[in-house]
Amino acid sequence: MKHVDVVVIGGGLLGCFAARNLCRWNLHIALLEAREDVCTGISRANTAIVYPGYDHKPGSLKAELCVRANARFDALCRELDLPFSRCGSLMLSFGEKADAVLKKKYENGLSLGVPGLRLLSGEEAQGMEPALAEGVTSALYAPTAGTVNPWELGIAACESAVANGAELCLNTRVLGIGRSLEGYRIETDRGLFSCRAVVNCAGLSADRVQELLFPAAVHIAPDAADYLILDKAAENKPTHIIQYEPEDGGKGLSAVPTVEGSLLLGPSERENEVDFAVSAEGLSFVRERAARVLPGLDLRDTIRSFAAVRPNPRRSDGSSIGSFVIEHPDPGFWSLIGIKTPGLTCADELGRHLADQVASFLNAGVNETFDGHRSGVKKMRGMSREQRNAAIRENPDCGEVLCCCEDVTRAEALEAIRRGATTLDGVKRRVGAGMGRCQGSRCQQKLIALLAQELGVSEAAICKDGAGSEILGSRRYEN
Amino acid sequence: MKTELLIIGAGAAGMAAALSAWEAGCRDILLVDRRDRPGGILPQCLHKGFGLACFGTELTGPSYAEQLAQRLKITNVRLALGTEVLAIDADKTALLSDRYGLTELHFDRLILASGCREKSIGALPVAGTRPAGIFTAGQAQEMMNLRGQDPGNEILILGSGDLGLIMARQLVLAGKHVIAVVEKEAHYGGLARNFRRCIEPYRIPLLVRTTVTEIHGHGRISGVTLRRLDSGEEEQISCDTLITALGLIPERELVRKLGDPDWLFLAGNCRRVHDLVDSAVAEAERIGKEATR
Numbered sequence: 039m040k041h042v043d044v045v046v047i048g049g050g051l052l053g054c055f056a057a058r059n060l061c062r063w064n065l066h067i068a069l070l071e072a073r074e075d076v077c078t079g080i081s082r083a084n085t086a087i088v089y090p091g092y093d094h095k096p097g098s099l100k101a102e103l104c105v106r107a108n109a110r111f112d113a114l115c116r117e118l119d120l121p122f123s124r125c126g127s128l129m130l131s132f133g134e135k136a137d138a139v140l141k142k143k144y145e146n147g148l149s150l151g152v153p154g155l156r157l158l159s160g161e162e163a164q165g166m167e168p169a170l171a172e173g174v175t176s177a178l179y180a181p182t183a184g185t186v187n188p189w190e191l192g193i194a195a196c197e198s199a200v201a202n203g204a205e206l207c208l209n210t211r212v213l214g215i216g217r218s219l220e221g222y223r224i225e226t227d228r229g230l231f232s233c234r235a236v237v238n239c240a241g242l243s244a245d246r247v248q249e250l251l252f253p254a255a256v257h258i259a260p261d262a263a264d265y266l267i268l269d270k271a272a273e274n275k276p277t278h279i280i281q282y283e284p285e286d287g288g289k290g291l292s293a294v295p296t297v298e299g300s301l302l303l304g305p306s307e308r309e310n311e312v313d314f315a316v317s318a319e320g321l322s323f324v325r326e327r328a329a330r331v332l333p334g335l336d337l338r339d340t341i342r343s344f345a346a347v348r349p350n351p352r353r354s355d356g357s358s359i360g361s362f363v364i365e366h367p368d369p370g371f372w373s374l375i376g377i378k379t380p381g382l383t384c385a386d387e388l389g390r391h392l393a394d395q396v397a398s399f400l401n402a403g404v405n406e407t408f409d410g411h412r413s414g415v416k417k418m419r420g421m422s423r424e425q426r427n428a429a430i431r432e433n434p435d436c437g438e439v440l441c442c443c444e445d446v447t448r449a450e451a452l453e454a455i456r457r458g459a460t461t462l463d464g465v466k467r468r469v470g471a472g473m474g475r476c477q478g479s480r481c482q483q484k485l486i487a488l489l490a491q492e493l494g495v496s497e498a499a500i501c502k503d504g505a506g507s508e509i510l511g512s513r514r515y516e517n
Numbered sequence: 518m519k520t521e522l523l524i525i526g527a528g529a530a531g532m533a534a535a536l537s538a539w540e541a542g543c544r545d546i547l548l549v550d551r552r553d554r555p556g557g558i559l560p561q562c563l564h565k566g567f568g569l570a571c572f573g574t575e576l577t578g579p580s581y582a583e584q585l586a587q588r589l590k591i592t593n594v595r596l597a598l599g600t601e602v603l604a605i606d607a608d609k610t611a612l613l614s615d616r617y618g619l620t621e622l623h624f625d626r627l628i629l630a631s632g633c634r635e636k637s638i639g640a641l642p643v644a645g646t647r648p649a650g651i652f653t654a655g656q657a658q659e660m661m662n663l664r665g666q667d668p669g670n671e672i673l674i675l676g677s678g679d680l681g682l683i684m685a686r687q688l689v690l691a692g693k694h695v696i697a698v699v700e701k702e703a704h705y706g707g708l709a710r711n712f713r714r715c716i717e718p719y720r721i722p723l724l725v726r727t728t729v730t731e732i733h734g735h736g737r738i739s740g741v742t743l744r745r746l747d748s749g750e751e752e753q754i755s756c757d758t759l760i761t762a763l764g765l766i767p768e769r770e771l772v773r774k775l776g777d778p779d780w781l782f783l784a785g786n787c788r789r790v791h792d793l794v795d796s797a798v799a800e801a802e803r804i805g806k807e808a809t810r
C-alpha cells in the first residue's frame with residue numbers, strides 16, 4: 039500500500055492542473071491515470087479556444103474563473119513555456135435574430151468586465167477578416183480570445199507537477215474506493231493507495247468514479263462532435279477565431295487558426311454517442327457550415343478529421359446544468375463532473391480553486407520550494423537561423439529532420455521520449471511529429487524504430503496509443 | 518556558400534537533371550536529398566519494370582537507381598545526402614540542415630526535383646475511429662522493403678493506382694491475405710500492365726464503384742464499411758490493415774510562395790506525376806539542359 043496525502047484521479051487537463059496546484063502546498067500527491075499517457079481523453083479533442091468569458095452568467099463560478107483565467111493566460115503559458123496565440127475572436131451574425139443575440143452577449147460581457155469587447159458592423163468585420171462570407175450583419179469582436187494546443191498545455195502542467203514532487207502513475211486505473219483510517223483507500227489495477235483526500239477528475243467517468251464510494255447527484259450524458267483540420271498551406275484562412283451564431287438558433291461553427299498554423303473547423307453536435315468515432319453526417323455538417331461562413335476555403339485541403347466526446351452534466355431528473363459542477367460529498371472528497379467548455383480555459387483556475395480547498399481541509403502549509411517554471415522541448419522550427427545552427431553544432435540530432443511536414447528533428451523526438459512518450463501519439467503530442475499534411479506516412483516508420491531503440495523493446499511492441507494498438511505485425515522481413 | 522546550380526531531390530529526376538546539366542557544361546552542381554541514399558523512391562521498388570525505354574531491359578528500382586548513381590560518380594556533381602532543404606528564399610538562397618549545421622546556400626539556378634507525396638486517408642471524409650494499422654501504399658512499401666517492418670496480415674487496399682496494384686502483389690507474395698482492392702471509379706486506375714501482372718495472376722478481387730465509408734476498431738483496425746456506389750449497399754468487412762493508394766500530389770511546398778521566377782525549374786514527379794521512370798528521366802534531362810543555358 040502506498041501512502042500519500044492526496045490522490046488525484048485522471049490525467050486530463052483538469053487532473054494535471056489540480057496536481058500542479060496542489061504542489062503549491064506541502065502535500066504528497068499521486069496523480070493516477072488509467073491510460074498510457076496523460077491528455078488522451080476529452081483534453082485531446084476539443085476546440086482549443088481560450089475563451090474571453092462573455093457568455094457566462096454574472097455571479098457564476100464559470101464567469102468568474104473564465105474572465106480571470108483569460109487574463110492570466112499569457113503569464114501561464116510563459117511560465118509553462120508553450121505557445122499561446124491571442125488572436126482575438128469574431129462572432130458573426132447574418133440576420134436580425136442573431137444580431138440581438140450578439141448584442142446580449144456584448145452587454146453581458148461588459149457587465150463581467152471582459153476587456154476590449156466591440157460590436158462591429160458587417161463591413162467592419164469584413165474589413166478585419168476579408169475571408170468572411172458576404173452578408174455579415176454584425177459581429178462581436180473579443181480581442182482577448184486566443185488559442186493554445188490543449189494537450190501541450192496539459193502535458194506541460196503534468197511535467198510541472200512532477201518537477202514539484204507529484205508522483206505520476208500511468209496505466210493505473212482506479213477500480214474501487216473505500217474508507218481507511220487515514221481517509222480513503224484507493225484500489226487500482228496497480229495496487230492500493232491510501233490517502234487523506236481525493237480529487238476526482240476522471241473526465242467522462244467522473245460520475246462513476248464518485249459512485250465507487252458516494253452517490254452522485256450529477257451524471258454525465260455524453261454526446262459526440264466532429265472536427266476537420268485544414269493544412270497550414272490552405273488559402274484564405276482567417277487570422278481570428280471565427281464563430282458563427284446561426285439565425286435559426288441551431289448549432290454554429292468555430293474556425294480556429296491553431297498555434298501550429300493549421301485551421302481547426304467544428305464541432306458538429308450528435309446525440310447520445312459515447313465513442314471517439316467520426317460520423318459522416320457530422321463531417322458534412324462541418325463542411326457545409328464552413329463553406330457558408332468561409333467560402334474561400336478549399337475543403338480539399340483537409341488533412342484530418344476527428345471526433346470528440348462532450349461530458350454533458352445532467353441532474354437525476356434529466357435536466358442539464360449550465361454551471362461547473364464541483365461535487366463535495368465528503369469532507370475530503372471532491373469531484374469535477376461534466377466539465378466541458380470552457381474547461382480548457384479554466385483548467386488552471388479550477389485546479390487552484392480545488393487545491394485551496396483541499397489544502398485548507400488538510401491544514402497544509404505553503405510549499406516554499408514550489409517553482410512553476412517549466413521548460414518546453416526546444417523546437418527547431420521557429421528558431422532564428424543563428425540559434426538553430428548553434429543547436430546543431432551542440433547536438434547533431436538537431437540537424438536531422440525526421441518529420442518533414444512539421445519540421446521536427448530527431449533531437450526533438452528523442453527529447454519527447456525522454457520526457458515520457460512511449461507511443462507514436464505520445465511523440466506526436468509532445469513535439470508534433472506526424473501532425474502535418476502527410477499524417478505521418480513519411481516519419482512513422484522512422485519513429486517506430488527510434489521508440490523501439492530508446493525503450494529497449496522490439497519494433498512490433500510499439501503502439502500508436504493505448505494497449506492493443508500495435509502498429510506492426512510480428513514478422514520481420516530480411517532484405 | 519555558393520553554387521551555380523542547386524538540385525533538390527536525388528531521385529531519378531534529380532540525378533538525370535544533374536547528369537544532363539553536367540553534360541551541357543555546367544561545372545558547379547550541388548544535388549541534395551534528405552534520404553541517406555540516392556534514388557528517391559526507386560530503392561524501395563524491388564519489382565522489375567523500370568527502364569525499358571532508357572536501358573532496353575526491365576530493371577528493378579534499386580538497379581535503375583544504381584545505373585544513374587554510377588554515371589554521376591564519374592562527374593564532379595557534388596552529392597549531399599541526409600540534408601533537408603528547409604526553405605527557399607526569393608533572393609536565391611536555400612536553407613539546408615544536416616547533422617553538421619545550418620547552411621545558407623546561394624545559387625544561380627534551382628531545379629526542384631522533390632518528387633511527390635501520397636494523399637493520406639485524413640483527406641477523405643471517412644467516418645469511424647482512427648486506429649493503428651492504416652498505411653499509405655508507399656509507406657507500406659518502404660516499411661517492408663527498406664526497414665523489414667511488417668504492416669499486418671488481413672489487408673484491404675483502397676485505391677487501384679499503380680502503387681495499390683504493386684503492393685497488392687507484393688503482399689500476396691509475402692504470404693498476406695489481400696482481401697480486395699477497392700476502387701471508386703468503374704475501372705482500375707493503374708497501368709494495364711500492372712493490372713495484368715499484379716492482380717490477375719493472384720486472383721485478387723477488384724471491387725470497382727466501391728469505397729470505404731467507415732473505419733472500425735479500437736487500438737488496431739478491425740474492419741471497414743464498404744459502400745457500393747451504384748446500389749448504395751453497405752457491407753462490413755473485417756481486416757487488420759488498410760493500405761491506401763489514393764493518389765500522388767506533386768511536392769512543391771518549398772516554392773509555393775515564389776511565383777514563377779526565371780531561375781526556377783521543376784523536373785520529375787514534382788512537375789507532374791510520371792507513371793514511368795523513363796518519362797521522368799527524359800523530362801529531367803531536358804530540364805537539366807534548359808537550366809544550363
Ligand SMILES: Cc1cc2nc3c(=O)[nH]c(=O)nc-3n(C[C@H](O)[C@H](O)[C@H](O)COP(=O)(O)OP(=O)(O)OC[C@H]3O[C@@H](n4cnc5c(N)ncnc54)[C@H](O)[C@@H]3O)c2cc1C
Pocket residue numbers: 047048049050051052053070071072073076077078079080081082083084085086087088089210211212213239240241242243244247263305346347348349377378379380381382383384
Ligand atoms: C467538444 C469539446 C470542445 C471543447 N472546446 C473547448 C474550448 O474550445 N475551450 C475550452 O476552454 N474548453 C473546451 N472544452 C472543454 C475542455 O476540453 C474540457 O473541460 C477538459 O478537457 C476536460 O478535461 P478532463 O481532465 O476533465 O477530461 P479528460 O481529458 O478526459 O481526462 C480524464 C482522464 O481521466 C482518466 N480516467 C478515467 N477514469 C479513470 C479511472 N477509473 N482511473 C484512472 N484514470 C481514469 C481518463 O483516462 C482521462 O485521461 C471542450 C470540450 C469538448 C468536449
Ligand SMILES: Cc1cc2nc3c(=O)[nH]c(=O)nc-3n(C[C@H](O)[C@H](O)[C@H](O)COP(=O)(O)OP(=O)(O)OC[C@H]3O[C@@H](n4cnc5c(N)ncnc54)[C@H](O)[C@@H]3O)c2cc1C
Pocket residue numbers: 525526527528529530531549550551552556557558559562565566567568600601602603630631632633655658679680683768771784785786787790791792793794795797
Ligand atoms: C511504387 C512505385 C512503383 C513504380 N513502378 C514503376 C515501374 O514499374 N516502372 C517505371 O518505369 N516507373 C515506375 N514508377 C514511377 C517512377 O519510379 C517515378 O516516377 C520516378 O522514380 C520519380 O522520380 P522523382 O525523382 O521525380 O521523385 P522521387 O523518386 O520521389 O525523388 C524525390 C527526392 O526528393 C527528395 N526531397 C524532396 N523534398 C526534399 C527536401 N525538402 N529536402 C531534401 N530532399 C528532398 C526526396 O527525399 C526524394 O528522394 C513507380 C513509382 C512508384 C511510386
